[in-house]
Amino acid sequence: MRIGELAARAGTSTDTIRFYEKVGLVAGRRLPNGYRDFPPETVEWLHYVRTAQLLGFSLAEIARTGEQLRDAPDTAAALSALFREKIAVIDARMAELAALRDDLTARADTGCPLRPASPEGNTGPRRATVSSSPGRP
Amino acid sequence: MRIGELAARAGTSTDTIRFYEKVGLVAGRRLPNGYRDFPPETVEWLHYVRTAQLLGFSLAEIARTGEQLRDAPDTAAALSALFREKIAVIDARMAELAALRDDLTARADTGCPLRPASPEGNTGPRRATVSSSPGRP
DNA sequence: CTAAACCCTGGAGTACGCTCCAAGGTCAAG
DNA sequence: CTTGACCTTGGAGCGTACTCCAGGGTTTAG
Structure with a gap:
């Protein structure tokens, strides 16, 4: 066509x-x-x-x-293997989704953060609240 | 920070x-x-x-x-609603993934198309095999 | 004082996935 | 033979989401 x-x-x-x-x-x-x-x-x-x-x-x-x-060789076996591989990828994606879903569910149930917070109480100390800035080479 | x-x-x-x-x-x-x-x-x-x-x-x-x-007003309800909405989207995505997965599974089981097919037998008639070309204005 | 680590702005460049266009060839119908 | 729908190529342009860079300011440690 x-x-x-x-x-x-x-x-x-x-x-x-x-x-x-x-x-x-x-x-x-x-x-x-x-x-x-x-x-x-x-x-x-x-x-x-x-x-x-x-x-x-x-x-x-x-x-x-x-x-x-x-x-792929024309064998049904080869094709099946290929599809199964793709299915595994899809399952991984679904697992990711499930994780996010759980995360959101937890937040929905509790009070959750994520919001900019109404009153501003935290300006934070001027330097390194966290010590995890390794300083890149 | x-x-x-x-x-x-x-x-x-x-x-x-x-x-x-x-x-x-x-x-x-x-x-x-x-x-x-x-x-x-x-x-x-x-x-x-x-x-x-x-x-x-x-x-x-x-x-x-x-x-x-x-x-959103400070109510946890608004947040919960928002998250539930997202969860619904996620569920839809997961359903789509599941459908694709089933599709692939079926193909893995059967002989499936999707492949260019070894021998070429179909050049097709020269004009409109399908009548769905509306011709855009 | 200097060096190093951090920050700023504005703008250019990149990768992906299209989308549109100009200029022209092909083919069946009238 | 002309018209019009269909096809060809090559190249420009666009929206999204970054990524990188030049040129410069700020802060702290040595």
Whole structure:
């Protein structure tokens, strides 16, 4: 399929797809007239890209995944391993989220700080309240 | 506390903190000599900023949260509400992650697409395979 | 007094992820 | 053969979030 249709199906712009091609996120052959021609599964791939991006993965990271997918031997085992690896990354992200959630929950329950404090009572001593300024070399 | 100590405690750089001040993410008074002086809870706040950022919130969004916090009446209720709101966002993110995870799991189990496919069988018809190109005005 | 560590400002530069544009080629329909 | 939708390239520009630097002031220790 050509770039316009791919863009429409993936809910993005032709400009974005050309940009993605430039950074190695999608690849297609060329028709005799020079037009790009993408395989249909690129639509799925672009949906995946969008999602992964929203979840905080950079285009570079996603492109790396794509390469791994391309390079992986056709065995189901290799693919499964790759996916499991990605799942592990996702689990790590989820753990981070869970940690923040716990933190916020705790604050919501107690009185929590985080606020600039209404009355200003603390100007602080002029020098080193904390002794942890190592002085960088 | 001055900017250097704040940076060290928050695990960031003085440059970043000055930048954050410029965009309204942190605020501090000035000492007579012109040095910035931040209240101690700014450390906590910066930790929150870092985490929220990792979760995909922009600095502008986070700054808005900060304003809401400042404007909120002193009631712990307002804070709790704000945090609960954030928690809801986090839960949504986690659900998305879980969905992506399931998707990957399914692909790992089955044969999945997403890959460019070895043999190229589909060049596609020359014009509009899909009728969803509205043609923009 | 000097050196070192800290602070200030303003502005330039960087990386990422697009987005827009100009100038021009291709193709099917009228 | 013309029109118009579609495609090509290359390059400029933009918003976000820093990052670095030059040039200079302040404070304390030796």
